[in-house]
Amino acid sequence: MANPSASIALAVTIAAALLSVTAPAHAVEVTERETVRVCADGNLLPYSNERMEGFENEIARLIGEDLKKPVTYYWWPQTIGFVRNTLRARQCDLVMGTASGEELMQNTNPYYRTVYSLVYRTKSGIRAESVGDPSLKDARIGVVEKTPAVNLLRLYGITRTEPYQLNTDTRANNPARDAIEDVAAGRTDAAVIWGPIAGYFAAQQTEPLTVVPLVKEPAGARLQFNISMGIRSDEPEWKHWLNDFIKRRQDDIDRILLRYHVPIIGPDGALKTAAAIEPPGYRMDQYRAPTPAGLSGASTVTLAELRRLIEHFPDTRLVDVMPAPPRPADRPEPAVWVPPPRRSLPGAVWLPNTGYGSLSGEQERYFRAGLETVSHGDRAARLVFFCEPDCWMSWNAAKRAVEWGYGNVYWYSDGAMRWQEAGYGLETVQPFTGGPSN
Structure with a gap:
């Protein structure tokens, strides 16, 4: 069976190993691929689903970005016969998660x-x-x-x-x-x-x-497993490329896994934590870059978790901190210039230019006024900060809110783009007008 935890059993009890399957003759190596074709279950969070909300979806996206090729999916339920009907039938070329040692597929090096x-x-x-x-x-x-x-x-x-x-x-x-x-x-x-x-x-x-x-159980209780990617056995170049990808992008992979609350055991046997790779201060430049796995004092939520949060707590406040486009050169001061509207999550309040590492006095007053309005003066209000994927602005803003004493801060790092890619609607929002934002 491809994904060990999809059946909640790992490779230890893989009934699919009884299958007798032969692979077609032609191997497609990495240089010949037009797309990254992934075999996955379309309804199996936290791993994958058709809305791309799982951590395996996100890691597959990294592979596509690295190869500069689109990622496509062939969906099949994670049941007996998964490998036979997907990878071995050449409907796809990659299974994102499988226990190392799985005999139905060739394994890459473990990625967690x-x-x-x-x-x-x-x-x-x-x-x-x-x-x-x-x-x-x-x-x-x-x-x-x-x-x-x-x-x-x-x-x-x-x-x-x-x-x-x-x-x-x-x-x-x-x-x-x-x-x-x-x-x-x-x-x-x-x-x-x-x-x-x-x-x-x-x-x-x-x-x-x-x-x-359960890292403290007796050695005889086998509870830890390495997880690899699964490919066909006749594609050595593909395996070598994936192994190199895992080595180069391990930190990015770990950040994704930790955001999804996956317990990761490092080479030293200790658990990796989001706090261990969290920077000590604010991000001061290069705001569009891979972000940390979490934020101390705040709850990091994935897209699916955000949807559930909104469903269970309708009073959750959404705070978009995507910066506004800069003033055009042909509109110098004191000419009036209003930033164009933004497409954001429904119900969000847009506080542009409040996620920089260092805020001017004017920007800080604007941000404080915006949070005071959004929270109705309640420091216990649930506040969700976001902008776009790989956007440090939202991390900075959430960190600042924690330091200002807000006690229910959430950081949604996937941003409006991932929300829309998952098939959820956006709405047009205008900048908060409680004060200057530039």
Whole structure:
């Protein structure tokens, strides 16, 4: 099976290995490709979906940008027969996520290593860092059948479990997500779920959940796995190019994974964190460049998480800080010049030119007035800052809001462009008129 966590089981229980498949004769090497053709599930967040909202969609986009070629998709549910009907049928040339050692495909070098995680309600009183913690002795724990998590529970003699089906139609079901939602709702006390899924869906719950990557379990409990990309075995140049890409762009890949709350284990065995690669101060120049994975004091949200946030909390305020175009040379002061309107997320307030690393006194007064108006004077209001992809302006603005004492700051780094690319509408907004912005 291509994506190990798509079936929530990794390569450990790959039933698809029983398939007998032969590959067509012609190999297409990297120099011959007109597009980057990706095989993926169209409804399997946090990995991928047809709106390009998953982290594998984003990493595939990086590959396309590096090759200067468009990325196209062949969608197929992550079930038994996935590889046979996609990669081996030559409907596509790349599977974005597969456990290293997967025998149905040739593997690239790993591009991340991750681990199963324990999830419980933050307010439950549980403070466990291992499934063997005494506080979990009488807990009812959700687990997906036939995954390594089942073996871990048996190792500790835990029998009060809530099982979730392994093999399912991903177009209609996501059992691991259900397990996380059951913890949030109090139907179970905890769950042991594949880390990328646990982190992503735990962050979407309105009930605060604690996610503990299980890096302290006994060595015999195999819970950590390397994840590679899958290709056909007769394309060595393609493999070499992808391995070089992974090496060159590892920092960018890590930033994407961390934004999606994927627990990443570094070569030293320690967990990587967004804070570890976060710059100490404001970004002062080159504002259109790859941004950090997160922001201390703020919650980083993906496109899908932002949609869920707006759905559950309609009073969420959206703050667009995309800079306005500069005053044209033929309109010098004191001639009146009004910046053209911007296409932004519905309901957003546009505070242009407030995301620079250093604000003039006038710009700071404008930004403070805008936030005061947007928040209705409530420092606990939910404020979401954004501009466009790879835009430090939104990171700077969110950081400044945190430092000014706003307690519910969110940073949406994908920006208006990704929102529109996912098929969601934009609306025309005018600059906030509460004060000067230039």
